[in-house]
Amino acid sequence: MATNGKSMTQWRVEASELQAKGLTFDEIFTMIYRKYGTKFKSEASAKRTLWRYLHSADNPQNQGKTFEENVTEMKGAIRKKAERIKEREAIMMKAATDIIIDGVLDAIQEREHYVPKVFEVTHNVNYSEETIVLMISDIQAGTYITRESTGGLNEYNWEVLERQFDALYYGLEEIVLRHKMVAPINNLHVHLIGDIVEGWDIFKGQTHSIDHDIAHQLLDVVDLIADFLDRTRALFKHIHVVGVPGNHGRIGRRGENPHYVNYDYIVYKFVEKLLKNYPEFSWQVSESWWQVDTIYGYNFLMFHGDDIRGWQGIPYYGIDRAAKNYRELLELLGIRYDYMEIGHFHMPSELAGVTTEKFVNGCWPGGTVYSMKGLGAANTPIQKLFAVHPKQGVTYRYPIRLVVDKDKLDVSRRQERSKQ
Template sequence: MSGQTYSVIRKQIVKAKNMAHARMVAEGYNDYPGQVLHDDCKIIESDIEEIWDEEEQEAEIVLNSNEAKAEDQSIFLRSENRRLAKSVEKNKNIKDEAVYAIYEAAYSAFSSVDTAPIKSPIIKHLPGAPETAVAVFADWQLGKITPDYSSEVLAERIEIYTQKLLEITEIQRKHHPVKNLHVWLLGDIVEGEEIFPGQSHLIDSGLYRQVGINGPAILMKFFDTVLQHFEHIHVTGVIGNHGAVGGRGRKQHDPETNMDRLLYKSMEIFYKEGRKEPRITFNIPDGRGERHWYAIDTIGSYNSLLIHGDQMPAPGQYHGYYKRAMGWKDGAIPEDFEDIFMGHYHQQFKMTIGSSILRVSGSPESYNTYAQEYFSSMSRPCQHLMFVHPENGVTCEYSIWLDGV
């Protein structure tokens, strides 16, 4: 069956006291204060073609002849229901198109990777309680360009971090066992494409390459290396604001949709289903319809709240940090935790809040003209490293400088 479809697009500018009143004025209710300042209506006509089976066509003809029976109406309504369901599914697929593209990219990237198992290390057993190393990664913003930062520079700096991690771990092992490694991914690992106006001029790669090619390559190189030096790796990943998709219309997407999470999840699938590597495990909070913005990681009796940090005010506003942290500890977050670790602000610092320590991670990024101009701030590229005793908590921590020093 062929016919015409008409799309009615109406744009109104309404002056009212609040959003609720504006909506009622726009819909024609005269008893609400406000006025319509501009009203423009546009109708777009287009051809459509629907394929119905023979029975449905006959029912439509009967309906048009005003001789419809209940059975004819039922057939026609069933066909309309199928047509509308197809339309809904089509629109849903359009919204999910970016996510599907990244999955295809990840599949292509992983299909050529050697999936041979990685040999377990032989770690000398020393007396004393074993401690756990904690590698903290935050605000890579893979794909971002500054005068001295790019995807290639990031890859080089994570290699520097990896070597320093192993060197410091060997120093620690001269005194006590260090068998396991926890990796905390604190978000903004990817840069996104529509986070702020003009961003397209400040990236060297889109989401396809960030999440499907370059991101997996850097993370796989790191994971494959540390698996040769630790008995077990546990990865916990939370999302950042730069992982969001959709630009100004991002609120139309499922809140669960985030490119940081997709990158983490692709790594989990690769090591679980591809490599079938039992010595690396993942905790990536997810679930349809929610952001799932935090995670708790536990090492022995020590546990830390992990967030990206876009929930927090700018550095230096102690009262704002105190209010958030104490509210979360008082029950807003139901799980127990001692400390908090976050990123987002690209500069490392820590503060004591009650009995907790709140730590903020640096970033591998270095020279940033925006931070220079508007915040009078410039930080050396660094990422954090800690060692945690199962009963005593954090025993020591390091700032790993990534600018060649």
């Protein structure tokens, strides 16, 4: 029989007959190749040719079938082939993985066992002295936040502030006594980074969110800071106090007066005067909005940070740009700073840089109506402490949480005060 003009070779005829008997492709191939193998270029090409023939329309077995039947059969054949390829790939993958695993296992077997060695402690057990830096900023003394107006989210007033100064001292004491067991600690550097007072005309309607007018913010916070510094003499031989002003203490509209016409500056000068008879203190307060404090040769640049533009949270790129700009600016004076400290953003952070680490202090009131209503942001009241090592620079750092139990506040005193 011949179709499509092709003459049917003998192997084709036999292959069709074997297929008609119901043999599988492999069985048919084995028998055909054994007999007619020499007619093909190779075993693989024989297999391909036979497979194509058996599925072609030339095969009498396929004749009489409908087009759809042939298509269905071809689909089955293609699927089978795809499965075989897939399986082969899986086998190869497994074999390749086994080779790698065997190689690693052999390499492990060949390695020598560890022989226990004796290591000597080379570190000098006489740890060198460290100096403590305490950042104080964003007290915003006079801030008044009620539970009622914040739906219970926060409460803040002068009594909370007084207790926070105790919490700050106890936190400092606990950390310093702990580390004094390891290394000598003699010096404290207090970095006052602005916004010590809340002010009263910094934003519209501010008088509704203060419980102390500006005169009493100033006078009373001076007492609190002086008391706090006085107490630190129990822990340190020498206390160096550095101060820069913030934006809340400015007097007049923005830009109306020189930047040092600022209540923060007055607070610092006032405290300095109060404590002038104590030989333990040294003071670094000037009309400048920035200061550099040097500890063991490391320079700490500080300024409040309100000139850094930001919207919601920490303006990382703004801080980074300010850091680079100040680096250039201070080159005019031949000062190269190692660490930068700012406040203002109420979000305690440590930002790493190539050569400069930046510390951002936290705040005292926590979430204000402004931050919570406007930005949905409330921060735990935190002030930053860190230690400076003569060789390592800044080493350990602690957040001191200024959390006080507000349920234990004297409510009658508070109500009396709010009536004033």
